[in-house]
Amino acid sequence: MNTRICETLPEPVVRRLTKYLSYTARMTEEGVEWVSSADIGDALGLTGSTVRQDLAHISAGGVTHRGYNVERLHKMLRELLGADRGWCVVIVGAGNLGCALAQHGDFDRYSFKICGIFDNDPAVIGKKVGDLKVAPMSELGEAVRVNGVEMGILAVPCEAAQEVTDELVAAGIHGILNLAYAHVRVPEGVALVNARILERLQELACLLNAAEQVEGRA
């Protein structure tokens, strides 16, 4: 029923829901019981109106005069965003970034379990990364099948991005998080989300370029 909703949720809404999740996590820790749409908006730089519409999308069940129950809202968001069901994830690319993510505690905390890291460079195969050992790409398919892996994180150089994507798809993965500095294509039925740090840094550079120009004129 929840997921029925997610299916038709516009992307901007999904993005904000992830922010509501971390907000409600913090409020839960702080022991806050109720928050209003205005509280959430203030904390995250949104209007209360936007927050209410987003939460109406998922039938969050706000209460007139009190707002939203933090615990209940947090639970709904966890369910919707898969933070409570234990996802099995593989990382492809055992470079600096891939290895760092494999050891990053936050994933585990939000129920994304890194259950394998792969590379095709003989120099790194067999290397220990936290509790894992870098495995050769040839073992990807079996690992996915045996562990029921649904997601793959792509952390390879851009030249290899499309090829490795195809291998992930062939291995039976359902969704890919692309960290590589390249646009990759996936077939119908495979989900793709991009998260490229360099691109965001370039965005920042563009903003600063602009800001400097304004100063220059002032």
Place this chain on the structure above:
Amino acid sequence: MNTRICETLPEPVVRRLTKYLSYTARMTEEGVEWVSSADIGDALGLTGSTVRQDLAHISAGGVTHRGYNVERLHKMLRELLGADRGWCVVIVGAGNLGCALAQHGDFDRYSFKICGIFDNDPAVIGKKVGDLKVAPMSELGEAVRVNGVEMGILAVPCEAAQEVTDELVAAGIHGILNLAYAHVRVPEGVALVNARILERLQELACLLNAAEQVEGRA
């Protein structure tokens, strides 16, 4: 003149410009001389119309019947997105992620020079990270002043995110790339761009939840 433009560029346009930059980089390598808006759109999953409007924003100077000159376009995008001027960047947080980014070759290639990595944990201060050594937070201000640092990358646990942001601002930084799993506030005049991997992974989880539901019904 270029930057005059950037100042008023809508965010979705800036995001796509970063994609055009990596596309033109690849085409340059491949020795392609001209590309049409349709070529670019096909490669990146956009309509030619969107591409033409974006490029008109920056007066890319397309040529009727031939399209855009790859070399010229690439140069314009490099300028606009700051890939040709040598930015000095500091990283705050010498955990797995911060250290991985400090050693990530792609930044250097696109002229973001990591010129310092900071942390306040005595256990990591002094640790070698590539060519750098982890410095204590107390040295941040001086490093920013001496090196003319404009950007900071925030790679700390979410509890520390706001505090460290304030320290970066106090140190005189102009723009922040936030990798921490928390919403941070910056004062007027400081640019902020978010790049949170965990959030994107949650987005992917939401998509997969939805896809499974569809399958379940089919």
Place this chain on the structure above:
DNA sequence: TAGATTGTTAATCGATTAACAATC
């Protein structure tokens, strides 16, 4: 109760797409 806050509808705003004259 009165005041506060929701959910929802309508209005606004902005982004994307379509269409096409200009033109090399």
Place this chain on the structure above:
DNA sequence: TAGATTGTTAATCGATTAACAATC
């Protein structure tokens, strides 16, 4: 030349914001 491709204008689409009746 004819066909291809731009830049730009107009049309569509979607997302955000404002407004307000319902209500605890």
